[in-house]
Structures are given as C-alpha cells and as structure tokens.
Amino acid sequence: MFNSKKIIIVVMAILSIGWISTYAQEPAVLSEELHLSEDLRALLREEMQEIATASQAVVLSLATGDWKSIEHISEKIRASYVMERKLSASQRRELEEQLPEHFKKLDMEFHARAEKLGLAAAARDPEIVAFQYYRLVESCTVCHAAFAKTRFPGFLSNELEIHHH
Numbered sequence: 001m002f003n004s005k006k007i008i009i010v011v012m013a014i015l016s017i018g019w020i021s022t023y024a025q026e027p028a029v030l031s032e033e034l035h036l037s038e039d040l041r042a043l044l045r046e047e048m049q050e051i052a053t054a055s056q057a058v059v060l061s062l063a064t065g066d067w068k069s070i071e072h073i074s075e076k077i078r079a080s081y082v083m084e085r086k087l088s089a090s091q092r093r094e095l096e097e098q099l100p101e102h103f104k105k106l107d108m109e110f111h112a113r114a115e116k117l118g119l120a121a122a123a124r125d126p127e128i129v130a131f132q133y134y135r136l137v138e139s140c141t142v143c144h145a146a147f148a149k150t151r152f153p154g155f156l157s158n159e160l161e162i163h164h165h
C-alpha cells in the first residue's frame with residue numbers, strides 16, 4: 001500500500017516549488033529597483049554614508065547618556081530629506097518622477113522615526129531612546145530590503161516574506 005502521508009508531503013513540496021518560482025518571476029519585485037541617473041545615485045549613496053555615520057554614533061551617545069548629541073543627530077537625519085540639498089532643477093524633477101510612491105512613504109516614515117528618537121532623547125528616557133533607535137534601524141532594513149537588494153544581497157532571501165506584507 002502507498003503511504004498517503006508521504007505522497008501528500010511530496011505533492012505539497014512540488015506545488016510549493018512551483019509557487020516559489022512563479023513568485024520569483026513576478027515583475028513587481030524587479031520594479032522595486034530604483035532607476036536613477038548616475039549622478040543622483042552617487043548623491044543618494046553620499047547621503048546614505050552620512051546617515052550611516054550619524055546613526056552609528058547614537059549607540060555611544062545612548063550608552064553614555066549624551067542626550068544632546070542624540071537630539072543633534074536626530075535633527076541632522078531629519079534635515080537630510082532624500083538629497084534635498086545640492087540638487088539642480090532637472091535632478092529634482094527626475095527624483096519626483098523616478099522615486100516610487102512606496103519609496104517616498106518609507107523615506108517619510110524614516111524621518112518621522114528620527115524625530116521620535118530626538119523627542120525621546122529630549123525626555124532623557126534611555127529605554128524609549130533605545131526603542132526608537134531600534135525602530136530607526138528597522139526602517140533602514142525595510143527600505144533596503146525593498147529598494148537596495150542589488151546593493152545588499154543579504155536581503156534577497158527575504159523576497160517572499162516582503163511580498164506577504
């Protein structure tokens with residue numbers, strides 16, 4: 001006699017392989033890459049480097065109770081609205097046209113979280129600062145997983161999961 005349990009497991013495995021590969025071919029996944037000219041991409045990277053340096057400094061400031069520094073960092077991050085500075089009119093137009101709504105939304109959320117981090121620092125509450133810092137870093141990963149998978153292939157394996165949200 002056949003072991004029906006085994007058959008069911010095999011059938012389910014085959015079905016899920018088919019399902020995964022269909023998912024991987026879905027064009028919506030690919031369209032999440034940003035289509036930017038070289039100069040704008042260079043500016044974005046420059047901006048990211050600054051954000052990375054600023055956000056790393058939060059750890060030490062939090063550990064040492066240096067609330068003023070964290071407030072300053074929060075302001076710095078908020079002021080860095082996706083490459084607002086140094087843009088020509090045509091670059092600005094390109095950004096407006098090329099950046100997907102989802103990217104703009106994540107960017108706004110990121111800046112809102114940076115603001116909350118600053119407020120927590122102003123209130124001198126280490127626990128809330130730590131929480132808001134975690135939320136800030138989380139928004140780095142969410143945006144990178146959606147828009148920077150080529151740059152950060154570590155997020156590639158999460159493709160399926162992201163699409164379930």
Ligand code: HEC
Nearest residue numbers: 045048049051052055106107110139140143144147148151
């Ligand atoms: C709204 C989207 C978004 C958010 C939020 C975001 N990033 Fe990025 N980041 C990107 C994209 C897109 C790239 C890839 C740019 C490219 O094509 O190379 C990137 C690239 C980077 C790079 C690589 C830059 C380089 O020189 O190649 C670093 C470092 C980085 N991000 C750090 C951070 C950190 C740290 C945070 C959070 C504190 C963060 N980013 C938040 C979108 C975002």
